[in-house]
Amino acid sequence: MKKHNILIIGGYDPTGGAGVIADAKTAKILGVNPLTITTSIIPQNNRAVYDKMDIPKKIIEEQLEAIFEDFDVSVVKTGVLNKDAIDLILKYKRHYDFKIVCDPVLKSTTNYKFVDEDLLRRYIDLFNESYLITPNEEEFNTIINFIEKNNLWGNIDKNPYILITGIDDKLTTLKDKGIIETIKGKKIDKEVHGTGCVFSSAIASFLCKGEGLREAIKKGKDVVLASVIYATKTKYNYNSNPTYINKEKVIKNLSYALYLLKKIEFSLIPEVGSNIAESLLLPNSFKDVAALTGRIIKNKLGGFYIVGDVEFGASEHIAKIILTAKNYNPQIRACMNIRYEEDLIDALSEKFSISSFDRKLEPPNVSTMEWGTKYACEKFGGVPDIIYDKGGDGKEPMIRVLGVNTIEVVKKVVEIQKIYDHI
């Protein structure tokens, strides 16, 4: 089968929050081999863009020659470009068959202008040869106004798709203007550098893998949402952290977590047994949460059994904890319940953040797990490593361990078991 490579052509951001590094990270996590050509070196961080040095045309051309001589390229994704780069991309487009996904980065989030009117005029020719253009709302308006003002519609004889990005994205085409489809998004309350790059390179990567346009946009949306939720905090803001959480990733995490658990003498198993669960990003229901269809139960002669398979929708109980915790920290997607031991909680307080709820305070007609998790998170002011309760009304006391995924949760359980064994 023909190997599909994506060629990323853009500027170099030394922090990797945007530009060809962010694009390459995105392609890589999506299983696509990222070939990259740098058009300009752009010293910057989350405070400002300090400079922009264009790479000489000869060197850009030699990079293109080297790539096309040795690789088949099915998708070219463009970021920050200069006139030379556009001339060369259009030259190669006449000789090779690849789709262009053009992210028209007119200026940075920190307001550094990458494109003047002269360059924007040249961009129109690139738009005409593109399969998809991904401007944000402001960039879209600038482009349309520029075409109108300079009467450039005559230069456009093709009709590329346009995805006007925002929290909700609008799919249209350059000439038809009507909205074909709106793709709803979820707003996370933080400003992240490079989300446009991650989103457009994710879409380009899924196209490279053979997905249709709508599916590529839908999956790209999941990638950029995760990249915002798991963004890397810098002194001045956040850098995009290309991350893709899908069912395959969740099942892989759970399987490896169970593999790690089997390596230890895990004895903190409650009478009702333990379960371990991990959700997709921002889960809507327990169907978005994978867990064991059975339980982890004690073996009377020592050790434990892991009963059942890993399936989505397998546990409502642990799912409710994750579904509630996500409202306090969308990074938290995993939980495991283990046995409560009176003196264990004190011993854990040095290494772990802990909160709790008291069943005696539970109001009538509520889901205990939803109410209890909410109560403990509000008391803590976020999601702690551990939420426990001392039981009551025939309910066994319980410790619940939370984390960003089940591998992290089991690593915490391994640590807790070690502390318990040495009390």
Ligand SMILES: Nc1ncnc2c1ncn2[C@@H]1O[C@H](COP(=O)(O)OP(=O)(O)OP(=O)(O)O)[C@@H](O)[C@H]1O
């Ligand atoms: N705070 C956020 N919460 C959720 N999604 C976000 C957030 N910020 C950006 N996104 C996602 O990233 C995509 C691209 O962001 P945006 O529309 O701001 O493009 P952009 O302005 O080119 O981004 P940037 O300038 O950061 O590269 C959006 O479609 C949106 O889905």
Ligand SMILES: Cc1ncc(COP(=O)(O)O)c(N)n1
């Ligand atoms: C090299 C490079 N490419 C793209 C952007 C846009 O990213 P942002 O809009 O987050 O500033 C950037 N700042 N630098």
